[in-house]
Amino acid sequence: MKFTPDIIASLITEDMTFPSENMALLETVGGITVLDGDTPMDDFLKYVEFNYLGWDLNNKKWQAAAQRFFGNIPTKDGLLELIDQSSQSEELKIILRMWTEKAPVAEPINPLPMSGKSLKLPVKRGDRVRLGKHKKECRCPAGPKCQNASANWSPSMDQYVGKVAVVIDEMGQDAQQCDIVNVDIDQRQHQWRTNVMTQP
């Protein structure tokens, strides 16, 4: 499709689509909306706004995606409390309450029991794994005494511990020389160490 000034003007409504060579950017990731070559630019922007910030103006969704983005916002009640405590205008509080009350309730943090069976290493793209919590460690020659030892962990990863996921990308090693991968269950938001994964 060639874009002339007239066509660009018409894009104000809907018609700016993706050329096929850019499709690599838009592969399916977990449960996130799949975008194809006919997706208008406006839908792409909605995808970006929802994927990175959590706002979904069509469905008035906020909480679940916001939790993913902002991290530890534990429950709907917790978010409503935060809104009421904020110094925002009454109008804004009403909007936020409306969104929050219409939003789906995020899944509670409830790790499944670990199977305990070791995983065959190395983990490869497409493998099904059960995620484990990272340990504070460093695999450099200095070993446990290394000043760089770290769990490479964030609280937003807790909710996925014990859950089964599919490996999307092999990401090499982190700063502690542990092999890391991206998985589907968190839409590739975190880097997971393979040495604490077990068989599903």
Place this chain on the structure above:
Amino acid sequence: MGGHQRGPSDPSGEVAESLEDLIQGRADAQDVIRLTEAFRKITGGLLGGSSLDIEFKQHLDFVFNQVIQQVRKNGVTKESGEYIGKMLFRLYNVYQVYKMKSSGKAPGEMVAEAANILKMMADKLGWVL
């Protein structure tokens, strides 16, 4: 509420002010390219971060490349400038909120600020919340 956002990554407000000009039809093709490159520059720090940062940067670059390619080829009319301005304005505000993730603010504070930005965007773009 209203006006544009100025964030720590755009200290001179160059991108925000240029976006305002573009949406109001006060920008030519060179202005749009300059604005897009300035926007690309302030997002440059994302590259090399987490995998999510890299993916976000790719999404931004996709739009920057589309805009520059089309504007170089076809120039800018009042209508296309308004469209491109609104598109970049949305991404600019997504970027402003995205950057808050590394600001060390509490989740509640970030949500409140994000809500303010969203309300401002809704005012500017005519979204019904």
